[in-house]
Amino acid sequence: MVTCINDALFPDTGRNVVRLLRRLGVEVDFPQAQTCCGQPMVNTGYLDEAVPVLRSFVRAFEGYDAVVTPSGSCAGSARHQHDLVARRSGDEGLRAASRETSQRVYELSEFLVDVLGVEDVGAYFPHRVTYHPTCHSLRMLAVGDRPLRLLRHVRGIDLTDLPGANECCGFGGTFAMKNSDTSVAMGSDKARHVRETGAEVLVAGDRSCLTHVGGLLSRQRAGVRVMHLADVLAQTEPSKVVAS
């Protein structure tokens, strides 16, 4: 599951997930019928509107062993919200199918560490990096330090702690628009903490949060790039490329 935001705005992150998983020997497919997890609707209160989205979600991922997504938020939505939507539909069949599907959904770092059992994915990234554990990865999914374990194994990386890391960046889906002033106030504090680390790159497991904090950093001309965890893990040592 590439997620709607990566599909439309950050296709490179999707491509990096594919590259990374194939490098680790996983057979990857992208079912074209997939769209979105429905979270934007659910979190805004539009449950009826999310029902057809859930139907297409369940249909699209039928028959796969694992549904891997580079987003803690979307994985969290599948695991914690889909039942709500299914219940709303009143369709017991959909409820059962959605429950079955959500059990196969993994956030990328969970899939790598728990299913594949790897922490060293053979990545190379010689930059100063700080990591923001997004709220849904941290608290809804409880991915714990899996992303950090993956990052620590990246060769050449200079990983530095982010002060106040566990605090929300202020994105919050439609919160970013409905309560834009508060959202920006929170994001600005996050951006300040990022700048304090002296990192060149801010890494997180959710593109949505990165778009928000990245948008602020870019407006502030902070000179800090934002990258998805998958974008970093997909990088390999250039010498190897040359050698092959």
Add this chain to the structure above:
Amino acid sequence: MTGTFVGMPVFPKAAREAVGDSQLRRNLAHATGTIRAKRAAVVGEVEEWEELRLAGAAIKENVLLHLDEHLVRLEESLTKAGATVHWASDAEEACRIVGDIAAAHDATEVVKVKSMATQEIGLNEALAARGIDAWETDLAELIVQLGDDLSSHILVPAIHRNRAEIREIFASAMGEVGRPAPDDLTDEPARLAEAARLHLREKFLRAKVGVSGANFAVAETGSLVVVESEGNGRMCLTLPEVLVSVVGIEKILPTWDDLDVFLQLLPRSATGERMNPYTSVWSGVTPDDGPQEVHVVLLDNGRTRALADEVGRQALRCIRCSACLNVCPVYERTGGHAYGSVYPGPIGAILNPLLKGVGHDDQTDSLPYASTLCGACFEACPVRIDIPSVLVELRSQVVDAHRGGVPKPEAVAMKAAGATLASGRRLGLAERLAGTGIRLARRVGARPWTQARDLPDPPAESFRAWWRRTGGDER
């Protein structure tokens, strides 16, 4: 007299003003930062903390699902202990009961222990209308009352004030209602606390009627419990001849032994102490000790409405510790006033709509959206209220309450999005336009986003289009 929250603007508007107030943001960041660290330290000390949370949640859940039985039992034990039990359906009825009791004793004033229930029902204003002064005796409540201000935190209503502001308020306002502040008052917290001691002592010593709430009411024994720090609670509960306690019907614990969970959970979650300085426990009247006339007002005021909400019901487990406020990143930026209620912060964002119902006024309807759903509140809550899930549920209730009328632009957009996202093919078509969309948004607006944040450059092709073209093959 303390103001009221009536007519407050919707959350985003109120929040905008608060976020722009740099003094307020500094005060809040300092105060919430302090309390977060203290709480973390004393919670970390208790190995069995998670089990205590589970126990707390289970006990309260059991109370709620058997509330009718527990209420009857509580009434029985209270009556047996010599208390008079009253029932109040709403704020008006509760205020009338308290006012009648005070009037029956020709009281022109009452002393009050900090109580959320009495604030919720606007008791002070109702008593004032009958010519009865209600003196707040908790230090923070006193600051709010003297400053003609609104409370902005459940536990520390004057959290938005720093010491210099408090000194100003004491120096200028104490003299109007009693013993003035000492002339040489400084902004040292110890001096400020002493000024409050001197100012209030005369009121404690002469008051005929005390008014309180209760943190817990034990059904089995009729024990009421008040947890406090300063001793103002002990004064109000002990010295007057008459005591009236206004208690929300959800405050019940089934048995005396259950207190062993809550007297551990509450102080550590609230002020970040192993134990608060004073906890008072009493049931009814004790001969020759304390008030000889004791009343308990059992208050509904929307609680049965909340109880009927299967998802939202858990909000009634709340023990008003305010841990959720202190860890909330939104609260830290906006403060409590933006929530327009005596219950601010994450718990306020769910409790107010649950007590009042949604779909009637925009202010209440805006509260469930006053959150990023980051989950910090759930993690901190000693009785495990899943606030994010209740927020999401309430959002759907807000949306449903407005279905059928003229749809708002957001509803139209959501409907369209739902239709597009129901099919990969349709989404693929839409994405061809998305690049255009971003470019357009850059030019004309999406103002709420772009006023402080850049938008990313649109990609040349979507992931979907790339996959279709290449099958995911990079070579």
Add this chain to the structure above:
Amino acid sequence: MSTREEILGRVRQAIGDTPRPTAEVPRGYRGVGEGLDRSAVLARFVERVEDYRATVTRCRAAEVAEVLAAAVTGRSVVVPPGLPWPVPGSVDDTGQSAAELDAIDAVVSAAALGIAETGTVVLDHGPGQGRRALTLVPDLHVCVLGAAQVVAGVPQAVARLDPASPQTWISGPSATSDIELDRVEGVHGPRTLHVVLVDDL
């Protein structure tokens, strides 16, 4: 219909016909602190009471009278009925008004028990402890407690206490955190708390 019936009716309607399961309450926390060594419990009690900036004196039963005399020296002092120790110069509780108590500097009382984990003393206002106002209005509270009365934690305390009598749980002198959430000692309750722990009682 009375308001009582109305509210109970609304409660029943709100809960509805849904089954009313009673959730299992985990009670493992009650075992915590059980096996602790006595001297460790007492040491913790002292440390935690002092942590609130209260004074603790440890002594033997034979020394209590002397310790009390020193603690209240130079002050007017009131004692509750049934206090087992003499306090020189003290007046008895004769039902003084609050205003009269306000003119007295100190009070000496016994206690029902102490809690090590939280540094708390609990009064149940039985013999030697007095009515509630007595230990509230004077500015110095000297509280005498036998070592055998100190329990490990809150669960042990709750189990021992009888809810039929009123209780006052005291953890340090009166304090407030209402100014910038910083703890300041000394508001309305006694501004000084002095706990006397008697090792052989």
